[in-house]
Amino acid sequence: xxxxxxxxxSLHVQEGDSTNFTCSFPSSNFYALHWYRWxxxxxxxxLFVMTLNGDExxxxxxxxxxNTKEGYSYLYIxxxxxxxxxxxLCAFMVSTTSGTYKxxxxxxxRLKVLA
Amino acid sequence: DADVTQTPRNRITKxxxxxxxxxxxxxxxxxxxxxxxxxxxxxxLIYYSFDVKDINKGEISDGYSVSRQAQAKFSLSLxxxxxxxxxxxxxxxxxxxxxxxxxxxxxxxxxxLVL
Numbered sequence: 001x002x003x004x005x006x007x008x009x010s011l012h013v014q015e016g017d018s019t020n021f022t023c024s025f026p027s028s029n030f031y032a033l034h035w036y037r038w039x040x041x042x043x044x045x046x047l048f049v050m051t052l053n054g055d056e057x058x059x060x061x062x063x064x065x066x067n068t069k070e071g072y073s074y075l076y077i078x079x080x081x082x083x084x085x086x087x088x089l090c091a092f093m094v095s096t097t098s099g100t101y102k103x104x105x106x107x108x109x110r111l112k113v114l115a
Numbered sequence: 116d117a118d119v120t121q122t123p124r125n126r127i128t129k130x131x132x133x134x135x136x137x138x139x140x141x142x143x144x145x146x147x148x149x150x151x152x153x154x155x156x157x158x159x160l161i162y163y164s165f166d167v168k169d170i171n172k173g174e175i176s177d178g179y180s181v182s183r184q185a186q187a188k189f190s191l192s193l194x195x196x197x198x199x200x201x202x203x204x205x206x207x208x209x210x211x212x213x214x215x216x217x218x219x220x221x222x223x224x225x226x227x228l229v230l
Contacts, residue, residue, distance in 0.1 A: 004157065034218050034219070036218075042223070043119075043205060043221035043222060043223050043224055044158075044205075044219075044221045045221075046218035046219065046220070049218045089157070089158070091158075091219075102160065102163075102173070103148075103160060103219070104157075105150075105157035105158040105159070106157050107155065107156060107157040108157065
């Protein structure tokens with residue numbers, strides 16, 4: 001059974017703090033790793049897609065790294081702001097024996113940034 | 116206008132009733148997906164379709180069926196609803212062009228309550 005784990009499940013940080021969280025996934029049959037940002041009462045929105053070991057992506061104050069050999073990705077937020085409060089989901093894409101692929105989502109890390 | 120729309124947004128039904136959730140997209144994507152989200156669990160894939168003639172079961176397809184009426188439309192049916200199908204349902208779309216993998220775009224979700 002393929003499992004994607006995210007940690008921590010939730011965290012509170014003060015405005016201005018930097019923070020990071022982890023997505024762990026099986027290292028076999030890796031195809032891609034996605035990060036999504038999911039605000040309450042909205043639908044998930046894509047942040048990054050990463051495919052290569054060592055990939056680093058950056059969008060404003062948010063960045064992500066990927067290690068496919070050991071099966072983890074980190075998401076970093078520098079100088080957290082209240083508007084960063086959301087659930088951050090990762091989704092692991094794995095290739096299947098039938099030549100297609102499937103997405104497996106983690107349960108997310110709920111971030112609350114306190115003003 | 117939203118690129119991925121879902122109807123209805125909220126639905127209350129009774130055990131044993133047949134209901135259909137609809138998803139439409141204007142993104143021109145060939146791939147469409149149905150997920151459900153339950154508290155404490157990640158998004159779980161119900162069905163996915165890579166084009167109009169292609170339908171695939173996800174990890175939790177029992178009790179559900181789908182129809183891909185056109186490239187832009189993907190419907191999810193609960194033939195005989197049961198209370199443990201109470202959940203938040205998301206439709207998503209994606210497109211792959213050659214080696215470039217695009218991320219998924221989500222609809223706003225349908226909140227379903229089965230009494």
